[in-house]
Amino acid sequence: MKIELDCVPCLLNRVRYEIELSDVNEETGFEAMSNALDILESELDLEMPGHLISSEVHRAVYKSLDDGDIYREKKDLSNRVARKVINELDEVIKDSFEKLVLSTIVSNSFDFGVMGHEAEVGVEDRFKKEIVDGKLTVDETDEIQEVVKESEKIAYILDNCGEALFDSLLIEELNKITKAEIILLVRGEPIFNDMTIDDAREIGIDKKVDRIFELGERAVGVNFNYLSEKTFDILNDVDLIISKGMANYESLTEVDDQYTIAYLFKVKCEPVSKSIGYPVGSNIAKLSKK
Numbered sequence: 001m002k003i004e005l006d007c008v009p010c011l012l013n014r015v016r017y018e019i020e021l022s023d024v025n026e027e028t029g030f031e032a033m034s035n036a037l038d039i040l041e042s043e044l045d046l047e048m049p050g051h052l053i054s055s056e057v058h059r060a061v062y063k064s065l066d067d068g069d070i071y072r073e074k075k076d077l078s079n080r081v082a083r084k085v086i087n088e089l090d091e092v093i094k095d096s097f098e099k100l101v102l103s104t105i106v107s108n109s110f111d112f113g114v115m116g117h118e119a120e121v122g123v124e125d126r127f128k129k130e131i132v133d134g135k136l137t138v139d140e141t142d143e144i145q146e147v148v149k150e151s152e153k154i155a156y157i158l159d160n161c162g163e164a165l166f167d168s169l170l171i172e173e174l175n176k177i178t179k180a181e182i183i184l185l186v187r188g189e190p191i192f193n194d195m196t197i198d199d200a201r202e203i204g205i206d207k208k209v210d211r212i213f214e215l216g217e218r219a220v221g222v223n224f225n226y227l228s229e230k231t232f233d234i235l236n237d238v239d240l241i242i243s244k245g246m247a248n249y250e251s252l253t254e255v256d257d258q259y260t261i262a263y264l265f266k267v268k269c270e271p272v273s274k275s276i277g278y279p280v281g282s283n284i285a286k287l288s289k290k
Contacts, residue, residue, distance in 0.1 A: 001250040003050035004271040011054055012036065015061050021074075022065045032064035050271070051221040051251040058191060059218055071193040078110040078162025078193060079203065085127050086165060092132055093169065097177075098141050099131070100170045101264060105283045106130045108245055108266040110162040110193065137282035144262045144287050151180040151239035156209065157222065158186050158195040159245030159265075167244060168205040181210045183234055188214035188226075194247075221251030235259065246272055249284075256288045263288065 015036045019029040039057045062070070069075075085107075086093075093099045106127055148154065156171065158164050174182060184206065186195045197206075197214055206212045213234065217226035222243075224232070235241060241261045243252050249263050250272065267273050267282040276284060 001050060001253045001272070001275050003044070003046060003048055003053055004274070005046075006269070006271050007050050007054075008040065008044070010269065011040075011057060015057065018058075018061060018065065018070050021070050022068070024065060028064065032061045035060040035064050049251065049254050051219075051223060051247060052225065054247075055219040055221075055223050055226065058220060062191070062218060067189075069190040069196075071190070074193045075161035075199065078160065079165065081124050081127070082107060082110075082162040082165040085124060085131070086169070089128060089131055095173075097145060097173055098136065098139070100166070100173050101141050101144075101285050102134060102136055102283060103131050104163060104166040104170050104244065105136070105264050105266050105285065106134060107163040107166045108159060108264075109268070110160040134283065136285050137278050138276075138284045138286045140262075140287045141285050144285065145177065147240050147260060147262070147287065148174060148178050148180070151178060153181045153183065153238040154178070154240045154242060155183045155185055155234055155238040156242045157215075157244060157248050158184065158200070158205075159248060161193050161195055161199055163244065164195050164200070164205055165203055168203065168208060171205065171208045175208065180239070182208075183238065184209040184212040185215050185231060185234070186212065187218070188216045188228070189218035191218050191220065221247035221249075223251060224255075249276075256290070258290055259288075260290050261288045262286070 015033055019032055036057045039060055043053055043056060093103050158167060186197050186200050190196055200206045200212060213231055215231050216228040219226040241259050243249060243261050243263050245265050246268055249265050252261055263284060263286045265284050267276060267278055267280050273280050
């Protein structure tokens with residue numbers, strides 16, 4: 001997915017948010033923002049995929065802010081809310097593939113720093129209501145299930161913390177309907193509130209899959225410039241990629257003619273809305289065959 005003009009203020013808004021989360025002094029904050037602006041000035045091109053520019057901006061920002069796990073507190077908050085919602089809605093979502101998919105998509109709202117998207121206010125009640133009463137705007141779960149059943153190897157690319165607890169439930173269901181090897185892919189280094197291998201082990205989702213690997217160096221989405229050779233081989237070897245979240249959608253649409261991909265995400269901004277053809281707030285479960 002190519003970058004759009006609306007992506008630029010959103011990107012800088014997220015940089016500002018990360019500076020605030022890091023609680024650095026004013027000089028360091030200005031340095032981080034200056035480095036972000038330098039990347040935009042040198043690389044901004046409307047033919048450039050947005051995730052490539054975003055990756056370079058955030059690699060520079062994280063370096064300026066000492067490469068820490070900036071969203072650590074937000075990750076912990078997300079996990080606490082997710083556990084509470086799951087405990088209260090266990091009877092609603094268990095044993096229903098469609099509801100499990102919907103819950104993983106609803107929880108994709110755990111995305112902090114996206115301009116115009118509110119991730120915290122009233123999130124618990126909102127999640128419960130949308131999981132119970134909500135619907136998939138694009139519902140290709142039947143088609144996805146059929147591909148799952150026919151697959152021998154599946155790559156499952158995680159997105160956010162909190163959300164991943166719902167992914168864990170969906171993976172349990174996948175293990176019931178397929179004998180396929182399931183390979184979990186996570187970020188190689190902290191970026192946003194995305195799952196790393198340590199985050200995966202903390203919630204035990206690594207125990208529900210056959211193997212777990214890191215995508216590669218710090219990057220937004222699935223960035224082939226920073227993808228490890230092992231992960232590249234995995235993606236080329238599996239029968240199905242389950243792609244969680246907007247960033248993975250934005251990046252994989254650049255190559256989705258080469259893979260069979262189940263996209264599961266919530267539309268949280270106008271550029272993605274324009275790309276997918278559905279309004280902001282839509283719950284998407286879409287199968288793209290190579």
